[in-house]
Amino acid sequence: MKRLIFLAPIAFFGLLIAAFAAGLGRDPTKLPSTLIDKPLPSFDLPAVRPGDAGLKSSDGAGQPHLLNVFASWCVSCRVEHPVLLQLKAQGVPIDGLDWKDEPTDGAKYLVDQGDPYRLAGNDRTGRAGIDLGVAGVPETFVVDSRGRVRYKVIGPISPEEWAGAIKPLMERLRAQG
Amino acid sequence: MTAEIGQFALILALVLSAVQALAPLAGAWRSDPMLMAVGRSAALLQLLFVGVAFVSLAACYVQNDFSVALVAQHSNLSQPLIYRIGATWGSHEGSMLLWVLILAIYGAAVAIFGGSLRDTLQARVLAVQGMVGAAFLGFLLFTSNPFTRLFPSPPDGAELNPVLQDPGLVFHPPVLYMGYVGLSMAFSFGVAALIEGRVDVGWARWVRPWVLTAWLFLTVGITMGSLWAYYTLGWGGWWFWDPVENASLMPWLLATALLHSSLVLERRGALVSWTILLAILAFSLSLVGTFLVRSGVLTSVHAFALDARRGVYILGIIAVMTGTSLALFAWRAPSLKTGSLFAPLSREYAITVNNLFLLAATATVFLGTFYPVFMDVLHGDKISVGPPYYRMTFVPIFMLLFLLVSFGPMLNWKRDEMSRLLARVRWPAALAGGVLIASAIVFGVGHIVSILALALGAWLIAGAALVLARRWRLGELSLADSMDLARATPLAVIGLVVAHAGLGITTIGIASVSAWQTNKVLSMSPGQSVKLGGNTITMMAVQPIVGPNYEANQARFEVAGPFGVRTLVSERRLFPASQTTTTDAGINWGFFGNIYISVADPNPDGGLTVRMWNHPFVDWIWAGGLLMAFGGAVSLADRSLRVAKVERRVVKPRASGPRGVGPPIAEPPIPEPGVASAEAAAS
Structure with missing residues (x-):
């Protein structure tokens, strides 16, 4: 009996290590968005590109598309940028939300790096970002044809994530109309 | 060139730590003084080479050598010199190098000052320290090499995270690491005692100053971290229950428990296995703290290296180190000699209860910190618990603990009587009651928790003052006689009083700012x-x-x-x-x-x-924290805590004995009550 008490610490510890080992394989940055299956919060943003129409939350309706949150000051966005340009070449509609950025900086960024966006709006104050629950840039939302958020990616979209998760989802959404 | 010197020194240190891990262990097993001496030399050389590596990295920063990747990431041409030096430990790799450096300092301290220990014990302690060192030097070299070159090297670097560009960075991490790593000493002594299969009073006397040192640095480090957060994060919060703060709080709680249980072990020879278990757990929790910050298992404002491979490595270190030591504990601890018994009402008993409360508090923090991980594993939910959880669990446990604190020093060792105890504490109790009633009248009962905490603060401070009043027999003897007694007060008693009063001051600060900001x-x-x-x-x-x-x-x-x-x-x-x-x-x-x-x-x-x-x-929070640490320092300065000379006399002959002599020869007995030291008899 006395021996058993001395065995308790190691037994308990074994369980803990098992839990940690299981937890280690998971990605803490995969936060579920509370917006999933809910309509995009409404916003009406001025243009990034001079002479452009800007970006309204209702703009994308009618067609599944991506809403990409970016900023000229964000390093990861520059990493993600070539992927976005490729997607544009494949005909994927992408809207851009330039988060906490000067419109002139955002415009210059699109001229320098290439412009993957169908529509682009400037969210200088970060207000729309708060409604969207943006924690950092880049983040990307998959929005369906009825304007509902269906999926959220935190951090740059990798080609693998595009091919493995987002593309099949977009195809399904397009098939549903 | 500087970077290569550092790299090479680190590799040598890794080899030396492997030698330090194995040679003295074999030496102690075969009673070979030569092999045991190898451990001491290896520990000193390890400090030398880790020191060289650390200085090399600092030199790369000072010279802004951007061909070293780490420097390019955390420094630039306009960064002030002080923050270039601070950046040495402002990154993941650099902070792990600092960790290893401090470990080497403690290891060398055992080699230099441990001459009075039984030779086999010293050898085994050094071996365990060597194992910890090898694990972390391996971690550094294989997963987070600070000296990796960058080619082509950039003309200018990036920047040290601006939040870290603060005098706090220069002091906070080294002080906190002195605490974290200091607990490795308790761990090594605990494991060495389990390998030896015996614990004696010499062991306890040696462990206690190191626990006190680690506790002292942890206290200062946590206090400074809280103060730093207060003035830099821009909204005046002083504690966030952030996973990394919790990671420093948990070892602190267990170090506090260890501090008290080792006192019982030293004075009364009791709580032997319990103390060893606490020593293992306290260091394991400081490893868990490292795991937390480095692995990305939890997201936190402090997590600056989200790298799963590092997480796996550290988890492996924890699994092996804690797992082995707990297995050793399960195997050897039941046969350790248990000390003298004590009555349900005695100072030993009070300290045992204190330990149980501290362990329960640690468990609530642990559960709160890792709840997200457990929930994710069990249900796939992402949940994290916030301040409301801690208000409902941690705060009540701590309030009950505070209620007990002032009783502890009033109790006699071995046995005591309830009626006498209650009579002794009547003045602090009356004062606390007065504070309770007065603040309830002034502030209303809306902030009942804070009002109770204010009363507890008064209770702690008055209880601490009573320790001195009783010692000096104020009111019983003439003032001149009391003065004589006051002059003869051992520093350890002053340390106790200052630390307990500091706790009361912190409590008052927390209560006030929580309710009335x-x-x-x-x-x-x-x-x-x-x-x-x-x-x-x-x-x-x-x-x-x-x-x-x-x-x-x-x-x-x-x-x-x-x-x-x-x-x-x-x-x-x-x-x-x-x-x-x-x-x-x-x-x-x-x-x-x-x-x-x-x-x-x-x-x-x-x-x-x-x-x-x-x-x-609000300043009372940090003032109290610093007072607690100061109390620890005063206690540490007490000569009675130093290793007694008597042990050297009793134990030395063994080292020169013939090889292969099995049973231990002379062993200082577990002391009888009253003979352990002047302080025990006096308090």
């Missing part, structure tokens, strides 16, 4: 005034300024209060290299509380958004 958020223009907490705050001017590596919008305020007029400066800083903004709050520090002002970006109407807080008695 007030704040205002408004848009202000120069010339405007506002009233807050009995002060009139006027915005004087706003102007842009340029710092060494930042630009700032600086606002000046005049605070007119009951104690005169003070000028406060609050800044919003932009660091162009990383496009990060930080807040440099303007704080009017005061005995009765602080006025805390932080400014945000300008509004379109030309005004500036200003947040201001009145934090009553």
Whole structure:
């Protein structure tokens, strides 16, 4: 009996290590968005590109598309940028939300790096970002044809994530109309 | 070249630590003094080479050698020298190098000062330290090499995270690491005792100063970290229950428990296995702290290296180290000699209860910190628990513990009587009751928890003062006789009194600021005034300024209060290299509380958004923390804690004995009550 008490610490510890080992394989940055299956919060943003129409939350309706949150000051966005340009070449509609950025900086960024966006709006104050629950840039939302958020990616979209998760989802959404 | 010297020194240190892990262990097993001596030399050489590596890295930073990847990531040409040096440990790799350096310092301390220990014990302690060192040097070299070169090297570097560019960075991590790593000493001694299969009073006397040292540094480190967060994060919070804060709090709680249980072990020879278990757990929790920050298992403001491979490695270290030592514990601890028994009402008993409360508090923090991990594994939910959880679990446990604290030093060792105990504490109890009633009348019962905490604070301080009053027999003897007794008070008793009183002061600070802080958020223009907490705050001017590596919008305020007029400066800083903004709050520090002002970006109407807080008695939180640490330092200075000379006499002959002599020869007995030391008899 006395021996058993001395065995308790190691037994308990074994369980803990098992839990940690299981937890280690998971990605803490995969936060579920509370917006999933809910309509995009409404916003009406001025243009990034001079002479452009800007970006309204209702703009994308009618067609599944991506809403990409970016900023000229964000390093990861520059990493993600070539992927976005490729997607544009494949005909994927992408809207851009330039988060906490000067419109002139955002415009210059699109001229320098290439412009993957169908529509682009400037969210200088970060207000729309708060409604969207943006924690950092880049983040990307998959929005369906009825304007509902269906999926959220935190951090740059990798080609693998595009091919493995987002593309099949977009195809399904397009098939549903 | 400098980087290569550092790299090479680290590799040599890894080899040496492997030697240190194996040679003395074999030496102790075969009673071979030569092999045991190898352990001591290896420990000293390891310190030398880790020191060389550390200095090399610091030199790379000072020279801004951007061909070293780490320097390019955390320094640039405009970064001030002090933060280039601080950046040495401001990154993941650098901070692990500091960790290993401190471990080597402690290892060398065993080699240098451990001459009075039984030779086999010293050898085994060094071996365990060597194993820890090898594990972490391997971690450093294989997963986080600080000396990796970058090619082509950039003309200028990035930047040390601006939040870290603060005098706090220069002191906070080294002090905290002294604490974390200091617990490795308790661990090594615990494991060595299990390998030896016996614990004696010499062991306890040796462990206690090291536990005290680690505890002292942890206390200062946590206090400084809290203070740093208070003035840099821009809204005056002083504790966030952030996973990494919890990671420092848990070892602190267990170190506090260990501090008290080792006292029982030293004085009374009791709680042997319990103390060893605490030593293992305390160091394991400091490893868990490292795991937390490095692995990305939990997201936290402190997590600066999200790298799963490192996490796996550290988890492996914890699994092997803690797992092995707990297995050893299960195997050997049941046969350890248990000390003298004690009655349910005695100082030993009070300390045991104290330990159970501290363990329960640690368990609640542990559960709160890792709840997200457990929930994710069990249900796939992402949940994290916040301050409400800790208010409901940690706070009640601690309040009960505080209730017990002032009873502890009033109790006699071995056995005592309840009626006498209650009679002894009547004055602190009356004072605490008075505070309770008075504050309930003044503040109403709305903040019942804070009111109770205020009373507990008074109880702790009065209880600490009573220890001295009883010792000096104030009121019983003439003043002159009391003065004589006062002069003869052992430093350890003073340390106890100061530490317990510090705890009371911290409690009062926490209670006050939690319940009675007030704040205002408004848009202000120069010339405007506002009233807050009995002060009139006027915005004087706003102007842009340029710092060494930042630009700032600086606002000046005049605070007119009951104690005169003070000028406060609050800044919003932009660091162009990383496009990060930080807040440099303007704080009017005061005995009765602080006025805390932080400014945000300008509004379109030309005004500036200003947040201001009145934090009553908030400084008491840190003052109490520093007092606790000071109490620890005073206690450490007490000569009675040093290793007694008598052991050297008794134990030395064994080392020169023939090889292969099995059973231990001379062994200082577990002391009888009253003979252990002057302090035990006196208190």
